[in-house]
Amino acid sequence: MQSRFNRRWFLKAAGVSVFLPAVAGCSEARKRGAAGSSAARPNIIFIMADDMGYADLGCYGQKHIQTPNIDRLAEEGTRFTDCYAGSTVCAPSRSVLMTGRHTGHTRVRGNHGKAGGVGPQKRVPLKPEDVTVAEVLKKAGYATGVTGKWGLGEPDTTGVPTRQGFDEWFG
DSSP states (O other): OOOSOSHHHHHHHHHHHHHHHHHHHHHHHHHHHHTTOSSOOOOOOOOOOTTOOTTSSGGGTOOSSOOHHHHHHHHHSOOOSOOOOSSSSHHHHHHHHHHOOOTTTSSOOSSSOOTTOBTTTTBOOOOTTSOOHHHHHHHTTOOOEEESOOOSOOTTSTTSGGGTTOSEEEO
């Protein structure tokens, strides 16, 4: 039996993950422009990839693998030169990024196995009182979307992205 999750599916999903937030941002910018807003807000596309090193992209000097679309985004936008992970494992790192809290103060401190967690992995979900960057951006008039790995809330918990300020979620 062949899985529907193959390389072609992955490439399509990756393309959608870059394309949809850009389109959402453009349509939101048009709405604000039509309403007579004097200050245009920039579109924001934040790409986070697990296990990607500083020099793995062409825009940072890598020569072996072509990354022309990401390189173009970097050329036309803001490129970070220093980055520090919020934690040594993935879910707490995303929690730190989404909430802006220090690792010691974020609700999600491990990938699984904490008392009070839900689902088969016993993950601790974000709670309604955990303010995320998506909620802050939404209050500022942005349309928000997230794609890919989340790990901050199991289905039917308060931690799923659409309950944490994101308008759209594919993951």
